[in-house]
Amino acid sequence: MxxxxxxxxxxxxxxxxxxxxxxxxxxxxxxxxxxxxxxxxxxxxxxxxxxxxxxxxxxxxxxxxxxxxxxxxxxxxxxxxxxxxxxxxxxxxxxxxxxxxxxxxxxxxxxxxxxxxxxxxxxxxxxxxxxxxxxxxxxxxxLLVVGHVMKWSREKDFLKRRALPAVPTSNDLTFVPLQTDRSMEAQLAVVDIVLHKATDEIVNVDTSLQTSDPADRIQYSDSIQRLQRYFAENPDKCIVDPIHRLAPILDRSLTRQVLVDLEDAKVSDTTVVRAPHSCEVKDFVEPHLTEAVKVGFPTIVKTMMACGTNDAHTMAVVFKKEGYENLQVPLPVVIQEYIDHGSCVYKFYIIGDKVMHSCRRSMPNAASMAVSAGASESVPALVFDSLKSLPSSFEGDGKPVANTVVEGDGSLDVEAVEKAAVWLRKKLGLTIIGFDIVVQVGTKDHVMVDVNYFPSFKDVSDKEAIPAFWAALRNAHATKSGSSA
Incomplete structure (x- = not known):
């Protein structure tokens, strides 16, 4: 018992x-x-x-x-x-x-x-x-033992939601926190599955390093490096997910390469599901400035690394060519078309075989942002931190910008996006993924503007998400055991 x-x-x-x-x-x-x-x-x-x-x-x-x-x-x-x-x-x-x-x-x-x-x-x-x-x-x-490694604030959130129980779950999982300041080998002796959020443990990213494997640019903490060595020596062990597979959603240049085939995948006969039009530049002088301008206006400018650096969440919306002058976003960058989407972003969560979503209040349409409250002239660019709300003076559709769950306007084609989710999961070979969809005003194109690894998925019901989370871990172990047989 x-x-x-x-x-x-x-x-x-x-x-x-x-x-x-x-x-x-x-x-x-x-x-x-x-x-x-x-x-x-x-x-x-x-x-x-x-x-x-x-x-x-x-x-x-x-x-x-x-x-x-x-x-x-x-x-x-x-x-x-x-x-x-x-x-x-x-x-x-x-x-x-x-x-x-x-x-x-x-x-x-x-x-x-x-x-x-x-x-x-x-x-x-x-x-x-x-x-x-x-x-x-x-x-x-x-009974399978899941050893987990993640930053304390994230673990604390999952614990409060009873997602990491020591008492066996309904599908026979039990969870053990791994102590990152101690040798991993002895701790892993009792563990069947390792669950990690390695993106919490990035200590340095060298974007200038020329390498055939982009994962080599990312330096993880000592504890994650110990995990990597352990799994290199024990390839039959189950890890959710293999750390080298994370590179395509940590490096926005690689994310662009992943998503370039999304529209061609034709996940729907009636709805266009695509990536935003974009380019990459290493600076804002010619000929790169011309490449940036070709994307059109407005654009959203993002650092090359999606996480792991102090400035990974520094972004800018550029409204005119002059906005690129002395833009305070660390280079190199990815420049994407800014999609007017009625201030609503759909947060999708792939949890194993399950796909769930919620709708959050998001950035306003470009015209609302270009002129701040009381200002008479359009600003050339707006720099912001994507982890925080925009200044309260910027409003979209008459409603303050806030990171709260809201109702969508009914324009979302859930079936089309769920098919895109299946495509993305196979493309990346990952178990737990988050991505954002915005529905373009006018065209109704469904644009995938962001992809991330192991989100908290707390916007959706724990009654559905937590059992799906446990099932995903169990299935990952079964898949690994089957491939190792």
Missing amino acids: AMRGVLLESSVLDESASVEKLLFRLGYSNLHVVVLFTNGQNPSETEDSLKKWGLSEVVKVVTVGADEDVVEVINKAWPVQASHSVFVTPNDQDAVTRLAESGWNTVYLGQGGVIKASSIIEHVDDVFAAVATLNKRAFGVE
Whole structure:
């Protein structure tokens, strides 16, 4: 049976690199979590911290007085069967033997003790791997362990949505956070699938490097490099997704090459689904200036790298030729036609075999942007950060620009875009992809203006997206196992 509860002897928290992160991960992993204080230990500091971190509802504190029976107090506060419970302790205290006799699973931190069948972990953060190992023993090979690496803000968001549970999912997955500051090899011993957001871990991009493999231009963090070496040595292991496949959606020059065939793919007999007209330039002097002007006006100017650099999200809308003079967007750049789209962008999410979408308020039509509130003359160019809203003085269709979910105007051909999504997934060979579609005012062309890897997909219902996410991981493992057979 699955492990459903973790009892932490309070002193083990002192061994965690980040107590907040440890307790947040445990509390939002669908486990029942309690911190145990005995022998006169004062729980007030931990209780205050739990309140400050917003964890009081998912992590409880139990205090046992000197005259109280420790096992009796625990049993009264514990709603999980003993055989489904784990006690993490640094030593053989009074409760260990008695809890073990009741069927509890003991996990020793640092060294073993009287319970010979217990697990031993080197770091308290390895409790997730210990729980996964116990679950693996109970469930057998059908249970797959997913080790994940992503920046903390992203992981925290997924945890809050209960997307990374330690308790097995309905399709027999369990999740373990990988500690990026430690050796990966030992941690990966229990893992069947590695889930990563390597784009969170880019430390440098050398766009000037001449290489036959564009992926060589991207330098990842030490932890991601360790993953790359591990999978190079263990090609039969499953990683979602192979890191070298990310280059085409990190480098906008390569993205252009991917999307050039989209219109020719004829995903619909009635709707044009295409990439924006565009060019690449290394500067804004002749002959490159002429190439830029040929795209037409207005244009949107984007840095070559879509992420991983400090200025990857610096963009500009250029309304006239003079706008290219001293434009503060780092070179080289991709110049795309600016699509008037009624301030509505459709965010599409490919999650394995599922395609979902939402509609967000977006940038206004060009005419609304060209003149700011109270200004009498058009501006030649507008520089902005795409991760933030445009200045509030710029409005589209009478509505403020804001990054909120809105209703579309009914012009979206969902079937055509879903077929384009299938085409894109096959083209890229990736499992979790996001892309943006805008519907051009007038022509109704559906234009794919952006592609990104492993988006949060939080605009769509978690009831649909999270099971699809789990199924995508399971299917990726099945595909990898089948190809390795």
